[in-house]
Amino acid sequence: MSDIKIQNLTVQYLGMDENEKALDGVSLEIEQGEFVAILGAHGAGKTTLCLSINGIVPNMIAADMYGNIEVAGQVPPKIPVRELATKVGSVFDNPEFQMSQLTVFEEVALGLQNLGVDKETIEKNISGALEMVGLKGFEERSPFEISGGQQQRLAMASALSMKPEILVLDEPTSNLDPIGKEEVFTVTRKINQEEGLTVVIAEHEVEVIAEFADTIILLEEGKISKAGTPQEVFPELVDIQRDVGVRVPQVTEFASKAPKKFGNSIPVTLSEAIEGYKK
Amino acid sequence: MNEQVDSQKLSSATGGGVPLTYVIALVPVASVLNVIGGTVASALKLPIFLDMIGTAVVAMTLGPWWGALVGVITNLTLGFVTGPVSIPFAACNVVGALVWGYGTRWGWANDKVRFFGLSVASAVFVSLMAAPIVIFVFGGATGHSSDILTAGILASGADMWAAVFSSNIIVSAADKILSSFLALAIIGALPTNLQVTGPIMAQEDMGKAVLITAGTVVGVILTVVSMTLL
Amino acid sequence: MARVPVGAYVPGDTFFHKAHPFVKFYWVLSFVVFCFFNKNPYINYALTALALVFVFLSKTFPSYVRAMVIFGPAAFAMIFLQSVVPPAVFDNPQFLSDLGPFQLYTESIIYGMLFSSRILCICSWSILMLMTLHPASLSSALQRAKVPYVVNFMITTTLQLIPILQREFGIILSAQKSRAMQAQGFKALLPSIIPVFAGAIDRVAQLSMSLETRAFGSDNERTLLRYNKFTIKETTLSILALVPVFVVFYGRLRMNAFIPEGGFSLTPGAGVAIVVFCGVSFLLIIFGATLAIRLFGKS
């Protein structure tokens, strides 16, 4: 059963010209447990797509929205974000801006407390969520005094403690250093593979995406211009990187310029490249 | 799925008020801006407070009583951080919020001249509130450089009340005029659906920076003039 | 355990840290009432000294000093201002000496000392309480005291963001200094404060989205997490906190508010010395502000 079903979705923000659109007729289906990466240049509509899935557009950020969207059996524009929150967890690009509580424990507890879940369940869920993101033992720390990567994992734990089906991450690593990025990706992959969560992530780090994602969606000016597995999409982008504003993994570029060395299949990850390389 | 259902309109950009969570995030950040204003003033060695900018922003957008809440939270929080002496001054913050909030509701933020009047009014009311607190709680002192002014006025033979009120209003006038115009600059950058108290003049037409500079100049002139007059 | 750098809290494990927040709060409240109604500055100074003993016992002395630095100028200014004002409230003031344009009277100086001693005493006790109060238990206590959750949330968040935005302002100031800006005076105001505002506006937007996706404002009743129950020990200690309040009201009614018979006395030399010392100290602190900011800014 598909978890997210979007048909012909068009979004226009307040103050946009008539033919200027943040999203322009986007259609896609995402299956339960799929890992989907959204790629595209700044302004291509990545954030709008993410925020439409968790209902922030149009519930909090006013916009004209046309088409059909169904997420975990709900229609996001029709219900308050806070009700969708138990189905869709969200993580945003600036980890520090999402923090408000005095300790890591309270930060993770916030959503569950808001839902009025009983104390025992809260403690169990928090412990599980912190375990999952590798922040066990950080309960009494201040969320503002941990590293960016830890903050972003904390934001993930805060979403996970509410046991969502889907996790939407809007450029979660754009403000992090390589170690922080690595931490966030490792955790994201873990919750996708071990917990079976559907993951939708907007990202610029193509090397990691190539390794982790089941499906890549490439956005260009609010439209989906390519979709498929990394193995299908990246080789097609080698010559148009500049036009679509998306880089391809270095090994993909190398292999497509030296095809003789790789036979028919163009690698997208380091291990594929090493394996496929003919000395 | 057929074409008709495909083009179904799900939402409209014109509807919707202020999301509750936006208010809940704005109030603490405004309270922190009050505190940071003070930090900035002391770091740049300015002879003013700048500690009510957040109050002004919220009072003028969400309404007088939300502004008052920002004021109370600011001073209460400062009380937790530095000790309870800042708590009584919450009253000044509340008074300022009410003047800005109701002033905006009554149309005093619609043009430059009246807005300037509103800033002066808030300065006067805030000083009227501050003087008794300073005298009863602190015996006339504030620990601020304006104490020197108070001592000067006392030396010229005035009594404690006159001295405290005059030294306070001088600093306050410059301070509130500047704060009002800075608050206007912030409001210009907030989402427009926040303005529930009444229409506020459009900042784009006037050029924020020009306005603020004008506010600063007038404030400083007022300070200098009143100092020489006294 | 890890550091929680919010407010004045100093991590520790002393008996003062372990005491119930309400008990500490009642005692501080009791001392506040006492200081306000007591008319003898020396008793307030003695109580301040007692607070200092506890500060040492709870191993919080450096933070205490840092926190009290900002009250220095106010305390000095109080004594100075009250001393130079004609003592209108007293019938028969005792003239001590002339000091430039001012006349000094014993009562005025004592009155100034009374104000400063109140502030010192109240601040010392409450800072002692704040330094040993884990901010998270504060939030739970507020909730138990029936403060609406939204207000409680706002207070907690404000407490959290103050040091963060102060740090942000520090970065902004260095960024502008790197563009050769003089970090002083009105000219520097807009370049330093506008980026703080802009950052704050972005923060509000993202924080509100993050709260919304965590079911903030849902109709369910919130779950309470941290809260220590009162035991008999705590109840007894809380009731004992009423003692100073009784003492001070009894003193007001029966013992002329702890003022010694025949009033206070000072020699002219001592009076002049106190006033000059306070005046000079105040000016030094205000105009040596750079130094104070540096000391304070380190925290």
Next chain:
Amino acid sequence: MSETRIVCNDLGHVYPNGVEAVRNVNVSISQGEVISVVGQNGSGKTTLVKHFNGLLKPTSGNVMVGDLDTLENSVGLLARSVGYVFQNPNHQIFAASVREELSFGLKNIELEDNEIEKKVNEVAEDFSLTQYLDLNPYRLGFSLRKTVGMASIIAMEPNVIILDEPTTGQDFLGVKAIRDSIHKLSEQGKTVIVVSHDMPLVAEETNRVLVMCDTELIFDDSPEKLFANKEVLSKTNLLPPQISSFSTEVKLGNTKDAILSVEDALGALK
């Protein structure tokens, strides 16, 4: 153009809270070099470069910028020869128009009005910002804002330009634009110092790398040598560009100098 040489002698910095951030660094940077400073967060790399324009003063040893000792000169004065572009443009942008933003530094160093206008127009031309000059910088997207931040420093024509994490949060075209400006600055004979985690940028755009690890400078050589040095890489957790790792693994090129770019790798095939 005059020359500005940066020399650190036994530079050490201990923060007021007692934390030692930089220990015993000796380094000399000549005019015209393109250098990157890498290392983990907390390794001291930002602390080190903040000494180059006097934002931080050494607590031991000294730093000379040209003939100026940073201990004795203000940031304002040093800003004329060393420009520092902060990571987040939002920390410096405040003006109502891009034009004002670009002229801010020039006004601070007290240039004549007509000279300011000339320089602003020149730098706007260089960074393709001419069409945005009268717009409010807050209306621009993140990449353009970052360009404005960079241009406002370069307008002051410093001999040395420090870029702190220039490519963080940038998309493909943003990164491309930053790389082009580094080229251009280098061609003009400026010294460019890049503090970055972006290893492809370090590999392809700079010709000398300083590696900071745990407060100390542990490596000072070319990127070819760095990405071939397993010991330094593992000690600092630096991840080489994908193409370098690939080439090392399949033994493309020689073992002493790592392959730095796809072009190099293609070249090594032949």
